[in-house]
Amino acid sequence: AQTVTQSQPEMSVQEAETVTLSCTYDTSESDYYLFWYKQPPSRQMILVIRQEAYKQQNATENRFSVNFQKAAKSFSLKISDSQLGDAAMYFCAYRSSYSGGSNYKLTFGKGTLLTVNP
């Protein structure tokens, strides 16, 4: 079974600065998807960024980018020019590409609570 580990329960960053959230995962599969979700106080899960394992190029969405290291099974999220609205719980998640059973479920890490200081 796949596991996702977020080793930083909490992180803080100054407004306008850059912060990196860490995520490692364990899988024996070669094809899969990785995600970062944001959960603000409103509780809604919002997709921040997605990475396909077969793509070597790191995904980027505006101020959010990832550092995907497949061999190391590492998938970190970098938030540039942090804004107050970025304060939230961030979850790393894994999704298999192989069909059958519950393979398409999202497996989540425990989350990292990001505080943005003005």
Add this chain to the structure above:
Amino acid sequence: DSGVTQTPKHLITATGQRVTLRCSPRSGDLSVYWYQQSLDQGLQFLIQYYNGEERAKGNILERFSAQQFPDLHSELNLSSLELGDSALYFCASSVGLGPNEKLFFGSGTQLSVL
């Protein structure tokens, strides 16, 4: 707004009771997922339906059941409730079944069992 509607937003009940959580997926989405978020277990996949049929099961207790109706809305039934069932229950929907399908999450139902 994700387009996924969950009701009620909050639910307070007592141990031993039964509750029903409702989810209306985005218009056009055929797949519905249920997740449970608790402090000790984190976010856990419970069950998935696609066009009315159960497609995958995760860590769902036997006391819990779900179904997806012809109009594609889904209900999660929790019975013989225990204190440990207190959690935030999410519903998510997607158009299809594939691994590259984007999931849209509702705002969740916060269940408190007293």
